[in-house]
Each structure stands twice: as structure tokens, then as C-alpha cells.
Amino acid sequence: MKKLICCLVLLVSIFSLVGCALNNNQNETLASSDYLRIHIRANSNSMDDQNVKYMVKDKVVEFLTPIIALCKSKEEMQNAVNSNLRNIESVANEVLNGNGFNYTSKAYLNFEYFPTKTYGDTTLEADFYDAIIVELGNADGNNWWCVVYPPLCFLNAEETSTEGFRYKSLIKELIDKFFN
Secondary structure (H helix, E strand, O other): OHHHHHHHHHHHHHHHHHHHHHHHHHHHHHHHHOOEEEEEEOOOOOHHHHHHHHHHHHHHHHHHHHHHHOOOOHHHHHHHHHOOHHHHHHHHHHHHHHOOOOOOEEEEEEEEEEOOEEEOOEEEOOEEEEEEEEEEOOOOOOEEEEEEEOOOOOOOOOOOOOOOOOOOOHHHHHHHHHHO
């Protein structure tokens, strides 16, 4: 009986290790395929340019929130964003113009490299991601970025919902199968 229990514990340990490896590989695949990020690049690192970058960020997020709320998939969101790129530029340009800046913005979708970033309990590894890029002026300054889909930065922590998203744990599935 003790040998059987030891064998079962050993098997569960092996499955757990294999599950971790598979789960980590699955997360890497998801990084470039299931997320849409946003990247707002300031004109420069001057205090004024950095401050206006955050004002632009607030207005762009405010503009995009009702649009992305209607999207059920990343593809829907990319299509919605793509059809609103000129509107995103207009929102950003209104902020820039209203604050006395003589440069404008450029918005586009691109596939770009992002460093590792943690949003609450979710960590996105350094990788290439689809992203909404908003360049302000020369876009030579420090920037702000976040995740649009799933909406990790567009909701307050209390409002964050994973409804419609299913994160799977291979280890949990194996344990559930083993004990049920």
C-alpha cells in the first residue's frame, strides 16, 4: 500500500512538473497572440511633454473605453481600433493643441517588442505584441504602455473582470481529474 501511495505521489509530481512546463509554453504563445497593448510615446523627456503625455493618455483611454467595452475578442477590438485611428489622433491632437503644443500625434497598429510588465496578478513576459501606438510629436521621450485586451489598464482594480476570459491551469486540471 505504501508503494502504491509513493508511486501515486511521484506520478502527480511528474505531471505537475510537465504541466508547469506546458503551461509556461502556453503563456508564451498567448503573449503574442491574445493580447493587444497600447503604447503612448511622449515627444521628449521635458516635464511639459511628459505631463501632456499623461493628459493624452487619460483622454485616449476615456475615448477607447466605450469602444472596447463592446468588443468580445481581440480581433473585434483591433478592427474597432483600426477604424478609429483618426479619431484617436483627433483626441490626442485636441489635448496637445488645448495645452499650447505645436506638434501633433500619429496613431497606428503595429507588432512591437515590449519588456516584461506586471498588471496586478498578470505578468506579460518580454515579447512582441500587437499594439496601438500613439506617437506625440517626435516620440523621443519616455512612454506609457498598458494592455487594452484583455482590458487590464482600462478598469479600476475593483472593476476588473475576467468574465469572458478563461485562464487554464494544466496542473489544476490534472489534479481535478486525479482526485475526482
